[in-house]
Amino acid sequence: MPVDLTSGGFHDFNPKGGTERDISQTFNIPAGTPDSPSFVLILFQWDDPFNLRNGVTTDYNLLVFDGAGNYIPQFSGIDDNTATQQPFEAAIFVNAGPATTFQIAIARAGNSSSQPVAKRLRYLAIDQFNSGYGAAEYYQEDAPTTFGHNSARGAIGTAAYVYDDNPSNPPAPPYTPAVESFTSSGPVTIALDSNGHRFPNPVIRQKPDLAAPDGGNTTFFGFDYEGDGFPNFFGTSAAAPHAAGAAALLLQQAGGPRSLTATQIRKTLQASAGPHDLNSFFIQAIAGPFDNATVVTGHGNSSTASSQDRNFFTIDFHGMQGNSLRSLTIDIADAGLKFDTTTVSGYPFTLGNLEGVTASDISTNAPRRTVSFTRFTLTFDRNTFNPNDSVSFGLDRDIFGDGGGNTADLLQGAHVIARTWSDSGTESGEATFQNTFGLGYAIEDGFGLIDAAKAANNLK
Secondary structure (H helix, E strand, O other): OHHOOOOOOOOOOOOOOOOOOOOEEEEEEOOOOOOOEEEEEEEEEEOOOOOOOOOOOOOOOEEEEEOOOOOOOHOOEEEHHHHHHHEEEEEEEEOOOOOOOOOOOOOEOOOOOOOOOOHHHHEEOOOOOOOOOEEEOOOOOOOOOOHHHHHOOOOOOOOEEEOOOOOOOOOOOOOEEEEEOOOOOOOOOEEEEEOOEEEEEEEEEEOEEEEEEEEEEOOOEEEEEOOOOEEEOHHHHHHHHHHHHHHHHHHHOOOOOOOOOOOHHHHHHHHOOOOOOOOOOEEEEEOOOHHEEEEEEEEEEOOOOHOOOOOOEEEEEEOOOEEEEEEEEEEOHOOEEEEOOOOOOOOOOOOEEEOOOHHHEEEEEOOOOOEEEEEEEEEEEOOOOOOOEEEEEEEEEEEEEOOOOOOHHHHHEEEEEEEEEEOOOOEEEEEOEEEEEEHHHHHHHOOOOOOHHHHHHHHH
């Protein structure tokens, strides 16, 4: 590898920082063939202006390596960004053989300042419709993905809900709308003004602004979702026109063009939304006696990477000094989910980050290579899982008969039983996973799914 590509230093992927540096991130990629290779496309940019004379302050490179650490120049993004004046690199990994892994590294070229001005890095890994790709480490399930014109200050960015996640033929109420897995999360960070000048403090915009339904019938476009003979149109491109239609009706009711400002329309639509999940991709259960609270969290979105995240679950023990956690049982049957420990369709039980506990202190009865079970227990040696310690682990979850099931929000209602060691013997407590519902902004769907009729009534 040419030294000038990396002589400016490497990005440290380890969020903990300190002395535990890690300059690469590993990705999983499934099998492919010469006729139909699998691939991951990574689009990478940073907070320098585009197409402004001398605007690019830092020349970053996105380097691709195979699983053995061999550099692949033809897959890497190594443009001289000071020459192109484009703070952008694209890299790809193409696989025409068995399932494997690859790695990426982000480096500064030698022509960059030792104290870079551009420090905000962002990249998006694009797969083939959740075909099994994903970061095997340092996965950020709540990283923002929305960008572009929908993030403009005056725009009303629109998230997508499927109009009914359990459709009937013909379509009929009651409808059960659900957030689409492909909708893009916020917020949006704006580092530069329209002239390419850097703000003293970046502007954070709460995008998307709201959500609207998709999946409506068309006469020619899409596929027949509910089997009524008409194709259905899905996507944020379908949801945004629904929001625009509601906005047009508000204008008509208020007196026609210019009778409402864009701000009034946005606020009226936002106020029509009901309670929704305020902490997207996150769920929590608190179990155990009052003085021995065991907090279990799940953190992940609907992607395949989430199902293979070794840090999806985290157990934090906050018991009294002298007590320790003995065991933790998770039963997901009441959430309509099952575990899958196969390597073909699931992800075996895998330990992730451990704080104060070692792998040798932990045992589990999670069956190996089993496609469907709903309950398993982790057991800890006495006096090993103590107050302020934590254990993270991963284990694939699926909806019964339907795959999916990856997002943490679907664990609502699943049971947790915690047992602790104490001077008086063994104590236990039970809890259920709960989402946090309320009014306000959430990264996944803004201020929630709009109600056109309620919005119209609010104008009266």
